[in-house]
Amino acid sequence: MYTLPLARLIEQLQRLPGVGPKTAQRLALYILQRPDTEIQALAQALMDAKEKVGQCSVCFHLTADPICEICLDPTRDRHLICLVIDSRDVIALEKTREYRGLYHVLGGLISPMDGISPEQLNIQPLIQRVHRERPEEVILAISPSVEGETTTLYVGHLLKAFTRVTRIAFGLPMGGDLEYADEITLARALEGRRELD
Amino acid sequence: MYLKSLSLRQFRNYDQQCLHLSAAKTIIVGDNAQGKTNLLEAVELLSTLQSHRTNRDGDLVLNGETTGQIHGILERQMGTMELGLTLRRNGRRTVILNGQTQRRYLDLLGLLNTVRFSSTDLELVRGGPEQRRQWLDRLLTQLEPLYAHIWQQYQQVLRQRNALLKSHHANSTRPSQEELALWDAQLTATGIRVIRRRSRALARLSPLAIAWHQLISGCRETLEIRYLPNVKSETDHLEAWQQAFLVKIEERMMAEYHQHTSLVGPHRDDIEFTINNTPARQYGSQGQQRTLVLALKLAELELIEQIVRDSPLLLLDDVLAELDLKRQNQLLEAIQDRFQTLITTTHLGAFDAHWLRHSQVVTVESGRIMTDQQPLILTPNQPHHSNATKI
Numbered sequence: 001m002y003t004l005p006l007a008r009l010i011e012q013l014q015r016l017p018g019v020g021p022k023t024a025q026r027l028a029l030y031i032l033q034r035p036d037t038e039i040q041a042l043a044q045a046l047m048d049a050k051e052k053v054g055q056c057s058v059c060f061h062l063t064a065d066p067i068c069e070i071c072l073d074p075t076r077d078r079h080l081i082c083l084v085i086d087s088r089d090v091i092a093l094e095k096t097r098e099y100r101g102l103y104h105v106l107g108g109l110i111s112p113m114d115g116i117s118p119e120q121l122n123i124q125p126l127i128q129r130v131h132r133e134r135p136e137e138v139i140l141a142i143s144p145s146v147e148g149e150t151t152t153l154y155v156g157h158l159l160k161a162f163t164r165v166t167r168i169a170f171g172l173p174m175g176g177d178l179e180y181a182d183e184i185t186l187a188r189a190l191e192g193r194r195e196l197d
Numbered sequence: 198m199y200l201k202s203l204s205l206r207q208f209r210n211y212d213q214q215c216l217h218l219s220a221a222k223t224i225i226v227g228d229n230a231q232g233k234t235n236l237l238e239a240v241e242l243l244s245t246l247q248s249h250r251t252n253r254d255g256d257l258v259l260n261g262e263t264t265g266q267i268h269g270i271l272e273r274q275m276g277t278m279e280l281g282l283t284l285r286r287n288g289r290r291t292v293i294l295n296g297q298t299q300r301r302y303l304d305l306l307g308l309l310n311t312v313r314f315s316s317t318d319l320e321l322v323r324g325g326p327e328q329r330r331q332w333l334d335r336l337l338t339q340l341e342p343l344y345a346h347i348w349q350q351y352q353q354v355l356r357q358r359n360a361l362l363k364s365h366h367a368n369s370t371r372p373s374q375e376e377l378a379l380w381d382a383q384l385t386a387t388g389i390r391v392i393r394r395r396s397r398a399l400a401r402l403s404p405l406a407i408a409w410h411q412l413i414s415g416c417r418e419t420l421e422i423r424y425l426p427n428v429k430s431e432t433d434h435l436e437a438w439q440q441a442f443l444v445k446i447e448e449r450m451m452a453e454y455h456q457h458t459s460l461v462g463p464h465r466d467d468i469e470f471t472i473n474n475t476p477a478r479q480y481g482s483q484g485q486q487r488t489l490v491l492a493l494k495l496a497e498l499e500l501i502e503q504i505v506r507d508s509p510l511l512l513l514d515d516v517l518a519e520l521d522l523k524r525q526n527q528l529l530e531a532i533q534d535r536f537q538t539l540i541t542t543t544h545l546g547a548f549d550a551h552w553l554r555h556s557q558v559v560t561v562e563s564g565r566i567m568t569d570q571q572p573l574i575l576t577p578n579q580p581h582h583s584n585a586t587k588i
Contacts, residue, residue, distance in 0.1 A: 112361035112364055112380075113360040118375075146357065146383065150357070150379055150380065153382060153383070154375075184343065
C-alpha cells in the first residue's frame with residue numbers, strides 16, 4: 001500500500017503516544033509535502049533534543065545543562081523543596097508562578113506490578129540532598145492514586161527525621177460548584193478540611 | 198424507576214435491535230442460546246457496568262465487529278434520562294449520560310438499580326465464599342456507588358502487594374520489611390473501608406431478609422445472617438481495626454511468603470447463613486436453600502427501594518421454572534406491579550394465565566426481538582402503558 005520509506009515513517013510515528021494509524025498517516029503525508037529545509041530542521045531538533053537534554057544532577061528535572069535553570073536561579077527560595085513525579089509536574093507548577101522554591105523529580109511511583117521498587121526512584125538522592133541542604137520544608141505533590149499514596153507514605157516517613165513534611169491539599173476545583181463535584185473528590189475534600197483562618 | 202426502552206447495537210448476538218418495554222412485566226420467551234440472557238445482561242451492564250458472565254468487553258461485542266453499544270431510556274421520579282455504554286473489542290469503554298460522554302464510570306452507576314435473580318443464585322448458599330462476596334459487593338454498588346471506587350482501590354493494593362510477594366519469590370529473596378510494611382498499611386487502610394461498608398450493608402439487609410424468610414417459610418424457621426470478615430475486630434474503632442489487621446498479617450507472614458500471595462483482608466471474607474442455628478450451607482435441604490435465596494432477593498429489592506427511594510428493576514433469568522408453584526406465587530405476589538420485572542423463560546406454560554394477561558410478551562430468536570405476540574396477550578381494553586403508569 002505504502003512505498004517502503006513512507007511505510008517506515010508511518011510506523012515510527014505511530015509509536016508516539018496518542019498517535020494512531022490515521023494520525024500517523026496524516027503526519028507522514030504532511031511531512032512529505034514540506035520543504036527539505038523544514039524537515040531537516042525537524043530531524044535536527046529531534047536529534048539535538050535527544051542528545052543534549054538530560055537530567056539535572058541536583059533535582060532530576062530535564063535540562064541541557066549539568067544543573068537546571070531552576071536550581072541555579074538565585075532568586076528561588078532554597079528552604080523549600082517540592083517533590084513531584086516527573087518533569088511535566090514541574091512545568092505545571094511553574095505555570096502557576098505561585099511557587100518560588102526548588103523541585104525534586106522522583107521519576108515514577110512505587111509499583112511492584114511494574115517492577116518499580118523504591119530503589120529505582122530518585123529517593124536516595126533526595127534523602128542525601130535534604131540531609132545536605134537542610135530545607136525547612138518538603139512539599140509532597142503526588143497524585144492520590146493507590147501508588148501515589150504508597151509513595152507519599154514511604155517518602156514522607158523517610159523525610160520526617162530531617163525536616164518538616166507537608167503534602168498538597170486535594171479537593172474542589174476553584175470556581176466549581178459543590179453540587180457538581182464528584183463523590184470521591186468531595187469525600188477527600190472533607191477529609192482534608194481545615195480551620196477557617 | 199422504569200426502563201422504557203433498551204437498544205442494542207452489535208452487542209453479543211444482536212446486530213441492531215430495540216426493545217420497547219410497555220408493561221410492568223416483560224416476559225422474554227425463546228429457546229436456549231437465542232439471546233434471552235443477553236438482554237438481561239445489557240440491562241445489568243447499564244446498571245452496574247459489570248456483567249456476571251464476563252470481565253472482558255471483547256466478549257460483549259458482536260463477532261466480527263469492533264464496538265458494541267447499549268442504550269436505555271430510564272424514567273425516574275427526577276426525570277427521564279438516557280444511559281449509554283459503548284464497548285470496544287480493544288480499548289476502554291465509554292459511558293454516556295444524556296448524550297454526554299462521562300469522564301468517570303462512576304457517573305453512570307446508581308442511576309438504574311437492578312436486582313438480578315438467576316438460577317446460579319440458587320448456588321449462593323451452597324457455593325463458594327467468592328459468590329457470596331460478589332453478591333454483597335453488587336448490592337453495595339447499588340446502594341453506594343462510591344463503593345465501586347473503594348473496592349477498586351482495595352483490589353489495586355492487593356494486586357501490588359501480591360506482585361511484591363511474587364517478585365521476591367521469583368528471586369528467592371524476602372521483600373524488604375520496609376517495603377512490605379508500606380503495602381500492609383495500604384491494605385489495612387483500604388481493607389477497613391471495604392469491611393465497614395460490607396458490615397453496614399449486611400446489617401441493613403438482615404432484618405428484611407429475616408422477615409421475608411419467616412413469611413415464606415411460614416414462621417417455622419429462623420434465619421440468621423452473619424458476616425464473617427477475614428479480619429475481626431472487637432470494636433469498630435479505627436485503631437482497633439488497624440491493630441487487628443497488623444496482628445493478623447504478622448500471624449500469616451510465613452504462610453504468605455510460602456504461598457506468595459496475600460492471605461489477609463476482605464478478599465477472603467465470607468457470609469454465613471444459618472437456619473435454626475444450623476449452617477444452611479451444610480444442612481439446608483434444597484427447598485430450604487431456595488426459600489433462603491428468595492428471601493435474600495426480596496430483601497435486596499426492599500432495601501434498595503428504601504435507600505434509593507425508588508423501586509429497582511428485577512431481572513429474573515430463567516429462575517421461575519426452578520421454583521415450585523408456591524414459591525413462584527410468593528415471589529410474584531411480592532413483586533406485583535411495584536417493581537418493573539424482566540423475565541426470561543423457555544416456555545410460557547409455567548405462568549399463571551391472569552398474570553400473563555398483564556404482561557408484555559416478546560419472543561427472541563437468534564438475535565431478533567419480536568413483539569408480535571403482544572396483541573394476543575393484552576386484552577383490548579388494556580392499553581400498552583396502563584401498567585407502566587403504576588410504577
